Amino acid sequence: MTELTIGTVLGEPEQAVQLDARRFNRHTFWCGQSGSGKTYALGVVLEQLLLRTELPMLILDPNSDFVHLPKTRDAASAEDAARLADIDIRVFHSSQRDGERLRARYIDMSTVSKAALLQLDPIKDAEEYNVLLHMEEHTDRLDTDHMLENLRASGDPGMVRLANRIDNLEVLGWDLWSRGEGAITQVIDERPRATVMDLGGFAHPNEPKVAALAVLEHLWARREERRPILIVIDEAHNLCSPNPRTDVERVLTEQLVQIAAEGRKFGLWLLLSTQRPTKIHPNVLSQCDNLALMRVNAPRDLAELADVFGFAGDKISRSQRFTQGQALFAGGFIEEPTYVQMGVRITEESGGDVRVPLREG
Incomplete structure (x- = not known):
């Protein structure tokens, strides 16, 4: 019909x-x-x-x-x-x-969308953006419940800065995420x-x-x-x-x-x-x-x-x-x-x- x-x-x-x-x-x-x-x-x-x-x-x-x-x-x-x-x-x-x-699911979003969410510029914030770009290679760091802990424990300065940015923006606390x-x-x-x-x-x-x-x-x-x-x-x-x-x-x-x-x-x-x-x-x-x-x-x-x-x-x-x-x-x-x-x-x-x-x- x-x-x-x-x-x-x-x-x-x-x-x-x-x-x-x-x-x-x-x-x-x-x-x-x-x-x-x-x-x-x-x-x-x-x-x-x-x-x-x-x-x-x-x-x-x-x-x-x-x-x-x-x-x-x-x-x-x-x-x-x-x-x-x-x-x-x-x-x-x-x-x-x-x-x-x-x-x-935060981890399912594209790198471009995650970067927008975190207010990351690929040039001005090159080091943090590069960490984000390659995070899928480290599946142990993608769990939203333990992401900050894992990034900071890495000892890598770029990962620590990215963790601080995520923490300061409080995006992982949103009700939206499936966890x-x-x-x-x-x-x-x-x-x-x-x-x-x-x-x-x-x-x-x-x-x-x-x-x-x-x-x-x-x-x-x-x-x-x-x-x-x-x-x-x-x-x-x-x-x-x-x-x-x-x-x-x-x-x-x-x-x-x-x-x-x-x-x-x-x-x-x-x-x-x-x-x-x-x-x-x-x-x-x-x-x-x-x-x-x-x-x-x-x-x-x-x-x-x-x-x-x-x-x-x-x-x-x-x-x-x-x-x-x-x-x-x-x-x-x-x-x-x-x-x-x-x-x-x-x-x-x-x-x-x-x-x-x-x-x-």
Whole structure:
């Protein structure tokens, strides 16, 4: 089955709108300002992909919006509820909640990523970088629980300096590291239908970025296997900025630029969701062939969208007048640019706005 019913034609509630599931083998850009219904509407499409296809999805979820994806709402049909119950959906949490924990293996990351994490420059910090470069030759020093002790015991000045750097940055104390337990990359290799990475509960601001980097570079390293996966990145501006500020952000952005440019032929397909297109690296945005646009008011953002997604014509400007749940879909996954009133979610929505406390009486 290739058709995904996502809602109805705006102003024509009897006419269903369908996306061509086969065309998610191109990168997709999903955009809408706060309050437009962007995350809820994205959930509608992800549910349909789960129900109507066999496409595995990796969902990078910074606000815990999709942690209830395995739970159907009471209003869902019995058929949809039964089908979703049989789908392998795994949710991994970053915070101290019940359920599976989100963990990555430090030793599995590339030297470039480790160097970014440790703020090492291959020229300015040549000696420490060289130690890092050759650490895989000394497997006895890779255990995160004993790494500092082993490096300092070596007596090598470069290893001692590297140990002090690691200790001072306190990176080995992060909750992210697996410490001998299972890692998220192992789960992704099993290709569940949906793997949700709840990134919002980590204590250090770099942890969610390093978690994302660990899985993205793992997928890229195994790209020649050509095992399709849809990589959904909510609030993508946090991971794919046009102006990365830190070494980790720079390496992460470079990895996403590479996937955007070359990933399609290997079955690595992006779905990027954000509030503003100008906050996404232009080399990633320009590679998107599908557009889902909800309410956007900023003239600069509308101009950027019109420039990148010329196939949508002048329909983009109407997004300024959209109300919540209304969207424009254009590109390869729909026959022609279409205004849509999004349908109802099948699964439980997490997150949502916090209500203003009101006085009773």
